[in-house]
Amino acid sequence: VQLVESGGGSVQAGGSLRLSCVASVSRYTFDTYAIGWFRQAPGKEREGVSYISLSDGSTVYADSVKGRFTISSDNFKNTVYLQMNRLQPEDTALYFCAADYDIYGLRAEPDYWGQGTQVTVSS
Numbered sequence: 340v341q342l343v344e345s346g347g348g349s350v351q352a353g354g355s356l357r358l359s360c361v362a363s364v365s366r367y368t369f370d371t372y373a374i375g376w377f378r379q380a381p382g383k384e385r386e387g388v389s390y391i392s393l394s395d396g397s398t399v400y401a402d403s404v405k406g407r408f409t410i411s412s413d414n415f416k417n418t419v420y421l422q423m424n425r426l427q428p429e430d431t432a433l434y435f436c437a438a439d440y441d442i443y444g445l446r447a448e449p450d451y452w453g454q455g456t457q458v459t460v461s462s
Contacts, residue, residue: 342361361416376436386432
């Protein structure tokens with residue numbers, strides 16, 4: 340599985356960005372996966388931000404982003420989105436999408452990773 344992220348950029352605090360993650364798999368197998376967004380800031384550990392199970396649509400959010408970020412998918416486009424609103428400087432990080440066969444796999448160590456997209460939020 341190849342994953343390609345896009346949509347990162349620089350915004351001021353309070354702004355919004357939408358990240359996209361396109362998976363290079365058959366449309367018929369796309370919804371058998373779970374896809375997650377992770378982030379890593381310099382000097383910090385990697386953090387799981389949000390996950391979605393493409394088979395049943397269930398979602399998980401880190402406490403730090405609940406109410407501000409929304410994960411969604413377009414199964415016809417093999418794409419998962421992360422809508423990020425009310426961004427804060429502490430959201431600044433390199434954001435990765437990753438895939439595995441279920442959310443449990445994402446929580447452990449995902450099998451597939453994208454290359455990342457940078458998000459920078461200035462105060």
